[in-house]
Amino acid sequence: MKSKFLLDSEITYLNHGAFGACPKPIFEDYQKWQAELEHQPTAFITKKLPQYLRTSKQALARYINCDADDFFFVSNPTFAINVVMRSLDLKPGDEILATNHEYGAMDRTWDFYCKKSGAKYVRQEISLPIQSKEQIISEFWKGYNANTKVVFLNQISSVTSLIFPVREICEKAQQLGLIVIVDGAHVPGHIPLDMQQIDADFYTGTMHKWMLAPKGNSFLWVKKEFQERLDPLVVSWGYQSDSPGNQFLDYHEFIGTRDMAAFLTAPAAIQFLEENDWWQQSKIGKALIRKHYPRFCDLLGSEPICPVTEEFLGQMCSIPIRTSHPTALKETLIDTYKIEIPVMKINNRFFIRISLNAYNSEADLERLYTALTEIKAATDFLQ
Structure with a gap:
């Protein structure tokens, strides 16, 4: 599925929830309308x-x-x-x-x-x-x-x-x-x-x-x-x-x-969406979230913030983290590991949010797990 998107192949993109990502056929349709407008x-x-x-x-x-x-x-x-x-x-x-x-x-x-x-x-x-x-x-x-x-x-x-x-x-x-x-x-x-x-x-x-x-x-x-x-x-x-x-x-x-x-x-x-059976694609992403959410919580010393079920989780999950360096953590993930993922704050608590779509694979989550393990061992970004 990743070949159908315009995303940078060097970046592990785990931030679909922020601004989405547009596949090539839809983007071409968009440009078609713009060209007609200018004509x-x-x-x-x-x-x-x-x-x-x-x-x-x-x-x-x-x-x-x-x-x-x-x-x-x-x-x-x-x-x-x-x-x-x-x-x-x-x-x-x-x-x-x-x-x-x-x-x-x-x-x-x-x-x-x-x-x-x-x-x-x-x-x-x-x-x-x-x-x-x-x-x-x-x-x-x-x-x-x-x-x-x-x-x-x-x-x-x-x-x-x-x-x-x-x-x-x-x-x-x-x-x-x-x-x-x-x-x-x-x-x-x-x-x-x-x-x-x-x-x-x-x-x-x-x-x-x-x-x-x-x-x-x-x-x-x-x-x-x-x-x-x-x-x-x-x-x-x-x-x-x-x-x-x-x-x-x-x-x-x-x-x-x-x-x-x-x-x-x-x-x-x-x-x-219909031609690519997107609800099935979505089902796969949701299953990956449920499978890996507890694992990332264990790594970061926190507990899931909800039951790990479809009732509360879709293609995103947020992991509570303890950090005094949220910006440095986010920038290290993108600059050093080429992983695009947000570190977010609400109610005086920080979360790292994973969001997946069909262009993601289980290997992307393994890459994130390895990166967080190394950051945790080498810095004080994760307490």
Whole structure:
């Protein structure tokens, strides 16, 4: 599989979860759209693009089981949450209930909003190690009170790699009349996603991570009852359009001149996934994670932060480490051993995160194991 990707053959790439990796056929499709744009920019943007977008959205809609009119493409989930955030009408004292496992950019987004609005962002502790799904749900709802108006939750945590029981939390949140916003950045192409089953009010996911599409390719899905309440983050020609259609899409799809070629690759990305039996490829990667996670924990003197099952782990796992030199550890791994892997911090704890895709092999994990063994013996980077 590695020959189908553009990755540097000299690098052991164990960081798919950061920015994904695009296979050659999908990247060629991306460049095809860019070439067509530059061949006749005016005709492409003013005449052809709406139908091209429609075709791409219909392909993605079938893949995630939703209506193509209920989402629009964005560059990344942070952009998407900023759109949602600026349309919320929370009052001083209102609370947004999240976990202490959220992505750092999202924490910063809500911190910004709360300073402007007077609302409060509650990072409810989900303690480690995880014992069960019921533990997560119980601990999460301990953060709820009469002031809670919004639930914000990642479906798969970026730093801790944990899969959260989003469907169950969404179900209770809807019963309580709360607005539900889900960050599913790591979900599409990683674990099955069915928008009808999730029942969030807002859901953002990426195509450029586990769906293998080009960078800057994500979406924001919005439940119909919230669509007209969503203000455009950028006001442009879609606002009070000269040719009005669907206000929700007018406001958010046409926000000025930009290269939308990445958005048009959904059919090519999905075709690649299907032709290469990607759920089987994913199954292999998940099995490797479960096989090796306890072994790496033993090497680094830590315990798994969750049961080693598919309920909590996909194609990523995060190993707690004790280090006073996180940057030096990461740079040594890439500079000396040619291993690209992140060392991440959350809640004053450090983790080294392994993420695998079909271009990885068990030999890549052995290479990492050897490197960490040598670093542990030769430096004080791992305590």
